[in-house]
Each structure stands twice: as C-alpha cells, then as structure tokens.
Amino acid sequence: MVASAAALGVRPATHATQTAGPGMTVEDLRVRFDAREVLHGISAAFARGRITALIGPTGCGKTTLLRSLNRLHDGRPGARISGRVRLGEEDVYDARTNVRELRRRIGMLFQRPNPFPQSIRENVALAARIHGLWSRAEVPERTEKVLREVGLWDAVRDRLSSAPFALSGGQQQLLCLARALAVEPEVLLLDEPTSSLDPGSMSRIEELIAALRERMTVIIVTHNLQQAARVADEVCVLLDGSLVEQAPAAAFFRGPSDERSRAYVEGRIG
Amino acid sequence: MRLRLRQRSSTGLGADDDLSRTDRVVRALLLLTALIPVLALLFLAAEMVNSAVPALVYAGGDLFTQQLFTFGNLYATAETVSHGIHAPLGAAYGALPFIVGTLLSSAIALAIAVPISVGAVLALVERVPRRFQPALSVFLELLAGIPSVAYGFWGILYFGPALAQHLYPALSRLGVVLPFMRGPVGAGEGLLTAAVILAVMIIPIIAATTRELVRTVPVLAKEGAVALGMTPYETARTVTLPFIRNGILAASVLGWARALGETMAVLMISGDLLNALPANIYSPFSTIAATIVDLLDSALTDPTGMAVHALAAIGLILLAITLATNLAGRVIIRRVTTGVLPVGRGI
Ligand SMILES: Nc1ncnc2c1ncn2[C@@H]1O[C@H](COP(=O)(O)OP(=O)(O)OP(=O)(O)O)[C@@H](O)[C@H]1O
Ligand SMILES: [Mg+2]
Numbered sequence: 001m002v003a004s005a006a007a008l009g010v011r012p013a014t015h016a017t018q019t020a021g022p023g024m025t026v027e028d029l030r031v032r033f034d035a036r037e038v039l040h041g042i043s044a045a046f047a048r049g050r051i052t053a054l055i056g057p058t059g060c061g062k063t064t065l066l067r068s069l070n071r072l073h074d075g076r077p078g079a080r081i082s083g084r085v086r087l088g089e090e091d092v093y094d095a096r097t098n099v100r101e102l103r104r105r106i107g108m109l110f111q112r113p114n115p116f117p118q119s120i121r122e123n124v125a126l127a128a129r130i131h132g133l134w135s136r137a138e139v140p141e142r143t144e145k146v147l148r149e150v151g152l153w154d155a156v157r158d159r160l161s162s163a164p165f166a167l168s169g170g171q172q173q174l175l176c177l178a179r180a181l182a183v184e185p186e187v188l189l190l191d192e193p194t195s196s197l198d199p200g201s202m203s204r205i206e207e208l209i210a211a212l213r214e215r216m217t218v219i220i221v222t223h224n225l226q227q228a229a230r231v232a233d234e235v236c237v238l239l240d241g242s243l244v245e246q247a248p249a250a251a252f253f254r255g256p257s258d259e260r261s262r263a264y265v266e267g268r269i270g
Numbered sequence: 271m272r273l274r275l276r277q278r279s280s281t282g283l284g285a286d287d288d289l290s291r292t293d294r295v296v297r298a299l300l301l302l303t304a305l306i307p308v309l310a311l312l313f314l315a316a317e318m319v320n321s322a323v324p325a326l327v328y329a330g331g332d333l334f335t336q337q338l339f340t341f342g343n344l345y346a347t348a349e350t351v352s353h354g355i356h357a358p359l360g361a362a363y364g365a366l367p368f369i370v371g372t373l374l375s376s377a378i379a380l381a382i383a384v385p386i387s388v389g390a391v392l393a394l395v396e397r398v399p400r401r402f403q404p405a406l407s408v409f410l411e412l413l414a415g416i417p418s419v420a421y422g423f424w425g426i427l428y429f430g431p432a433l434a435q436h437l438y439p440a441l442s443r444l445g446v447v448l449p450f451m452r453g454p455v456g457a458g459e460g461l462l463t464a465a466v467i468l469a470v471m472i473i474p475i476i477a478a479t480t481r482e483l484v485r486t487v488p489v490l491a492k493e494g495a496v497a498l499g500m501t502p503y504e505t506a507r508t509v510t511l512p513f514i515r516n517g518i519l520a521a522s523v524l525g526w527a528r529a530l531g532e533t534m535a536v537l538m539i540s541g542d543l544l545n546a547l548p549a550n551i552y553s554p555f556s557t558i559a560a561t562i563v564d565l566l567d568s569a570l571t572d573p574t575g576m577a578v579h580a581l582a583a584i585g586l587i588l589l590a591i592t593l594a595t596n597l598a599g600r601v602i603i604r605r606v607t608t609g610v611l612p613v614g615r616g617i
Contacts, residue, residue, distance in 0.1 A: 072497060077399060103499035114494040117512035126508060127498040176494065183498060 022088025023048035023217050024069055024106075024187055029083035031064050031073065038064050040241045041083065046187075046234075051209065051218040053232035053249065055225065057269055061241045062221040066189050069219070070106040071099055087187065104131050107185030111192045113172035115164035115179070120156050123164055123175055128182040142182070150178045150208060170201025177208065188212060190220040194227065206231050225265060229253050237261035239269065315589065322586045325579035328355040329363040333583060336364025338545050339561075341569060341577040349574070357576040365584045367547050371555040372588065374548070375461055375536065376529035379468035384522050386469070387476035392506050395484045407481075414474035422538030425467045430458030430539060433466065438552055445550075455552045459541035462551045467535050472525035479521035483514040516603050523599030530592050533559040558588040 024046040031039040039061045046052045054062045064073075071092060073079040085092040092102060104127075115123050124143045128134040134142050143160070147153040152174045156167070164175055173193060180188065190209065194202040209231055212218055222228050228235060228249070235252040237245040237260075245258040256262040263269045326333065330353060342350060342361030349356045394406055438455035441462075445452030487510050495505040541554025542564065548555040556564075562581050569577035 070497060072493065075496065100499040100501070103497055108497040110490060110494065110497075112490060114488070114490045116491070116494065116508050118508065127495075127500065130500060130504060179494075179498070 022186060023050075024219070025084075025086045026065075026068070027084040027086075029065070029068060029085060030081070031061070031068055032080040033076070034078040038241055039068070042238075042241075042243045044236055044243055044246055046217055046219050048217050049213060050233040051213050051220060051231055052234040052236060053228035054219060054221045054236050054238060055223070055228055055264070056238035057264060058223070060238045062238055063191055065238065066108075066191055066219065066221055069187070069189060070103050070108055072108070074099070100131075104183045105185055106187040106189060107180035107183065108189040109173070109176055109180055109191065109193045112196050113169055113176050115167075115172050115175050117163065117165075119161045120164050120167075120175065121160040124178050124182050127179065131183055133183060146178045146182050149181065150174045151204065152178060168201075170197045170204065173197060173201065173205065174208075177205065181212075185216060187217045187219070190218065192221050192223060195223065202227070225253075237264060239264065318582055318586045318589060321579055322583040323579070324355055325363055325576060325583040326586075328352050328357055328361075328576065329580070329583070333363055333365050333587075334369065335366060336362065337366050337547060338362045338364045339367070339580075340545070341565075341572055341580070344568075344572050344577075355576070356574060358572060358574055361576060361580075363580040363583065364545075365558070365587060367543070367545065368556055368558045368561050368584055369587060369591075370547055371461070371540070372530060372557040372559070372591065375465050375468060375540075375555065375557060376526055378462065378465035378551070379472060379529045380522060380526050382466060382469035383472045383476055383525060384518070387473050387521075388480055388511075388518060390473075391477050391480040391484055392510065395481060396502050396506070407478075410474045410478055410481075413470075414478070416471075418471065418532060418535040419538070421467050421471060422535040425463060425535060425539040426459065429467065430460075430463040432458070433463055434458035434552070438462070442552075450551050452550055453552070454550075456541070456554070459539055459554055460552045461540075461548050461555045464536050464539045464555070467539055468529045468532055471532060471535065472528050475528060476518075476521045476525045479524070480514065480518055483517040483521075484510060487513045519603055520599060523596060526595055526599075527592055530588065530595065531559055533557075533563055536560045537563055558584050558591075 025044070027043050029039055029042040030037060042065060054065065056062055067073055068081060069085060069092065073081060081093065087102070087105065091097065116126065118126065121139070121143055124146055125134060125139045128142070129136070129139070144153060144157075147156060152171060155171060156175075159166075164172055167175065173196075177193075188209075193209075194205050197205070206227065209218055209220065213233070220228075220231065232249040235245070235247055235249050236243055237256070237258065239260055245252070245256060245261040247257065251257075252261075256265055260269070329336075340360060340362050342358030344358050346359040348359045350359055350361055351357075394403070398406065434455050434457055438458075439453070441451055442453035442455055491509050491513065492505055495509050500508060536557050537560035540556050540560055542560070543554035543556055544561075562585055565577070565581060569581050572578065
C-alpha cells in the first residue's frame with residue numbers, strides 16, 4: 001500500500017528564497033571503487049534553497065553519492081569519479097577548485113555524531129577560526145549564537161570547556177550541526193543524521209533542517225520514509241547505483257511514478 | 271573445590287577426576303608463571319638492597335649530593351671509616367654526576383625521539399600508500415633489533431665527529447639564550463651525541479606504538495575534520511593527536527625506561543667523565559649503567575668488598591629511577607584519562 005501524503009504528513013513545498021545560495025547538480029556521475037562501479041551515471045539536480053531527500057535500499061549508493069559532492073572520496077585510493085558535479089556554476093572536480101573552500105561551502109553531518117576530542121567550545125569554533133571567519137575576540141559571542149541556534153546553549157553553557165563526550169548522542173549530533181553551521185556553508189549534506197537518535201532528538205534536528213532551507217541547499221539521506229515526507233521538498237530514489245526517480249515530495253508520496261520506486265516505498269525492495 | 275569438581279562431573283560433560291587433576295596442575299603452573307615476574311622483581315630488589323647497604327651507610331647523603339666517586343687506595347693498609355663502616359683509604363661514593371647524566375641523557379633523548387616518532391608516523395600513516403606500510407614496519411623492527419654496540423661504534427667513529435663538526439657549532443649559537451647550549455662543542459663524545467644515539471634507539475619503540483595507536487583512531491572522527499575543509503595537518507592536530515595522547519605518553523615512558531638503562535652505546539659515546547657534572551650539553555658525562563660496567567672489573571679487586579657495594583648502591587638508584595618513571599607515567603596516564611577527554615575511546 002502506498003502511504004497517503006496526508007498520513008505521512010507532507011507539507012506543501014515552499015519555494016526557494018533568493019538568499020539561499022547555489023544548488024548542486026550532477027551529470028552522468030560514475031563512481032568506481034577499484035574494479036567495481038557503484039554509481040552508474042547519475043544525473044540529478046539539487047535545487048537551491050530546497051531540501052532533497054535521497055532514499056533507497058541499503059547499499060544502493062546514497063552515501064557514495066553524497067560523499068562525491070564534497071569530494072570526500074579524494075582520500076580513498078582506487079576511487080575513480082567521472083562525470084560532472086557542480087556547485088552553482090562551478091565544477092567541483094576541476095583541478096583549480098580550492099577543495100578546502102569547497103568543503104567549507106558544503107557542510108556535512110554524519111550518520112553517527114563525531115565531535116572532535118576537543119572542548120565543546122573548540123568543537124564549534126575551531127573550523128571557523130581555521131577558515132578565518134571568526135577572530136579570536138569574536139569566538140565567545142559567535143559560539144553562543146550558533147549553539148543557541150541549534151538549541152544547545154542552555155545545556156552546555158556551563159561546560160563549554162569540557163569534552164563533548166559526556167553529552168547525549170542527540171546533543172552530540174546537535175553540536176556537530178553547530179560545528180557545520182559555524183563555517184556558514186551554502187549546502188548541507190546529511191547522511192542519515194538521526195538514525196542513531198531518539199525520537200525527541202530526531203524531531204529537534206528535523207525542525208532545524210526545515211528552518212535551514214531558507215539559507216542553504218539541503219540534501220538528506222534517510223531510510224525513514226516518514227522523515228523524508230516530513231522534511232523534504234524533493235525526493236530522489238536510488239536503486240542499485242542508478243537514479244530511478246526524482247520528483248517533488250508531495251507528488252512522490254501521493255504515488256511514485258516509477259514502478260521500481262513504488263516497489264521500494266511499499267517495502268517490496270530492500 | 272571438591273564440591274565444584276563433583277558438580278562438573280555430574281553435568282556429564284566428560285569431566286572425570288583425571289582431567290580435574292590435570293586442570294589443577296595446569297592452574298598451579300599458570301599461577302606460578304604469573305608469579306615469576308613478581309618474584310623476580312622482589313628477589314632482585316632485595317638482593318640489590320642487601321648488597322648496597324654497606325655503601326649506603328658509608329656514604330649516607332653524600333651518595334646523592336657529592337660528585338667524587340672513587341674506590342680509594344686499594345693497596346693501602348690504612349682505611350677510611352665512615353658511619354662505622356670500613357672502606358679503602360680515601361674511598362668516596364658520590365653518585366650525583368651519574369644520576370644527573372642518566373636523567374639528562376634520557377630526557378634529551380626523549381625530547382628528540384617523541385616529536386620525530388609521532389611526526390614520522392603521522393606522515394607515514396596518512397601519506398604513504400597502504401601497501402608500502404608493511405615494508406616500513408619491517409624497517410622499524412630492524413632498527414629496533416640493531417645491537418647497541420653497533421650504535422656505539424657508529425656513534426663514536428662517524429656520527430659523533432660529524433655532529434661535532436657540522437651541527438654543534440651552529441647549535442652553540444643558541445647559547446646566547448640557553449647557556450647550557452654554549453660551546454665548546456668538543457669532538458663529538460658527550461651528552462648530546464649520546465642522547466641522539468639513544469633517541470635513534472628508542473624511536474622504533476615509540477614509533478611502533480604510535481603507529482598502532484594512529485590506526486585505532488576512528489575514521490569517522492577524522493572525516494569530520496576533513497569534511498570541514500581541514501588539511502591533513504589540521505586534522506592530525508584536531509582529532510588524531512588528542513585521541514592518541516595517552517598512548518604516546520605510555521610509549522614515551524617505555525622509551526624512557528629503555529634509555530635510562532641503556533649501557534653499551536652510552537659507555538662508548540659518553541666520553542666517560544667521572545667526578546664532575548657536565549658543563550654543557552656537548553660535554554662528556556657518565557650514566558649509572560655505563561659506570562657499573564666500566565668499573566666492575568676494578569671493583570672486584572677491592573679486598574674490603576666495599577667497591578662492589580658501592581656499585582650495587584648506584585644500581586639500586588637506577589632501579590629506583592626506572593620504577594619511579596614507570597609509576598609516574600602511569601599516574602600521568604590515569605590523570606589524563608579521568609580528566610576531560612576520554613582519549614583513546616572510540617566515538
Ligand atoms: N570506500 C569504499 N570502498 C569500496 N566499496 C565501497 C566503498 N564505499 C562504499 N562502497 C560500496 O558501494 C556500495 C554503495 O555503498 P553506500 O555506502 O553508498 O550505500 P548506501 O546506499 O549509503 O547504503 P546504506 O543505506 O546502508 O548506508 C556498497 O556496495 C558498498 O560496498
Ligand atoms: Mg549510507
């Protein structure tokens with residue numbers, strides 16, 4: 001049975017605001033690890049100021065696609081990437097691309113929280129300091145601002161100098177989100193950001209993501225179709241390394257047009 | 271015990287009395303092997319204390335404060351008596367230069383070896399392709415296996431003179447700010463050369479441990495830094511190093527213990543200065559371990575036996591220093607572990 005849009009709680013897609021920064025596009029993206037091709041020529045557009053959910057069964061290549069966008073495969077020997085990836089008009093894989101700046105502009109949140117083994121304050125401020133966005137004098141004020149934005153300030157204001165590992169998993173993930181937001185990214189990549197969290201933390205993060213749409217392009221990988229329905233404006237379905245459908249979320253959850261994505265949503269695949 | 275064994279047989283798992291007896295023998299043997307290191311240490315310590323006592327009483331506090339170390343006139347009929355103990359005429363057992371030499375040479379060696387080991391490992395693990403890494407491991411192990419007498423030879427014939435000629439003159443300019451670095455630089459036998467050789471000897475120990483540690487750092491943690499645009503160097507500083515800090519401390523203590531006890535190479539390169547403290551970092555010096563080897567022959571000719579007691583006394587000091595550094599290392603590690611960062615724990 002295809003879950004109805006209402007049951008899944010789909011909101012009508014809102015339109016991108018002018019300040020939302022560039023979108024991303026991929027054209028005929030192929031990713032090979034050693035001899036094995038994992039993505040077989042993907043073309044998709046991740047529109048600016050919108051939230052795109054990337055769904056599909058386990059092992060279909062969602063993480064691989066996401067990591068192609070911020071060149072995180074660069075450190076993997078044997079990874080071969082062909083096709084085009086663009087941030088706005090810029091070619092992500094161009095030899096002249098400043099990878100450091102690229103990764104500042106494209107933030108990422110991982111499947112499990114991975115705070116630095118540094119103080120909570122430094123978790124937020126380090127990258128912003130390294131990128132020269134914050135002066136030393138600004139650190140306290142801007143750290144507070146970012147932590148307030150993710151709703152973590154009251155929980156950590158008294159222990160900014162201690163390690164983040166005493167925080168709950170959800171709080172750690174919020175800290176990682178604060179860390180990503182501190183460097184003012186234009187795109188945010190989220191790889192199952194709530195899969196290790198309790199429902200409360202999950203909805204907290206979903207709210208934040210929804211609010212971020214105003215400022216940046218968001219791509220979220222999720223196995224949770226309800227979550228996709230709740231937060232996404234667009235849905236991309238990936239099966240076995242190929243993109244089988246990209247559609248507005250409302251239309252998609254009313255009924256996928258592709259037979260294979262229908263099978264996936266109904267639980268007949270994966 | 272009986273009861274337990276009966277119960278086990280009654281479970282029908284085939285445990286009969288014969289097997290239980292074997293069990294018991296095995297358990298006793300295991301207990302014995304577990305006790306051997308403890309017993310060995312206790313026996314050694316007791317024996318060292320026992321044979322050191324006469325010299326300890328004779329020298330008293332002078333052992334730690336005086337610089338003159340001499341067995342006295344072994345052929346004179348007259349004797350020197352101190353604190354009721356008789357020793358050859360003029361015998362004095364001041365061990366300060368050896369204590370200072372032991373601590374200084376090993377500390378300088380550590381200061382050289384730790385940054386090099388950690389830096390090299392980080393560079394290798396992050397930069398060198400995985401398939402070349404086994405070869406590097408073999409190389410490290412070979413380095414660890416070179417006998418210290420070979421290091422000594424190399425140090426005294428080539429390395430020391432080369433350093434004294436090319437590096438030390440430049441270093442001595444630092445003497446303006448660090449008086450201990452001031453010249454004269456000598457011919458290459460002395461504290462700094464020995465420390466450099468010691469560093470080469472303990473680098474494999476520290477590097478091998480550090481390499482294992484670096485591999486335990488979760489990839490996810492490092493990728494968090496990479497995804498924020500950090501360079502490999504920034505990633506190492508932000509994530510990798512804090513994660514392995516404790517382990518590096520532990521490895522350093524291991525390396526330090528090795529440097530404290532190293533005998534042969536130091537004996538060959540130290541320049542063997544007795545009865546004085548090193549004047550600068552290039553100066554000849556002596557360590558406890560080297561002195562014991564150096565003086566044992568003549569000590570055995572002391573008819574009163576006091577010379578051997580004196581060597582036992584300084585040996586006891588070395589034992590105490592080694593145990594103390596080990597203990598201190600443990601305390602530091604425990605303190606850091608229970609402090610802010612649960613370093614070494616995965617995320
Ligand atoms: N670094 C890598 N080296 C080799 N193969 C890889 C690598 N990363 C991913 N793969 C392979 O690529 C395929 C897609 O993996 P990917 O992690 O992108 O899947 P996914 O859709 O994110 O799955 P999941 O939902 O379980 O996270 C898998 O078959 C995986 O084994
Ligand atoms: Mg994945």
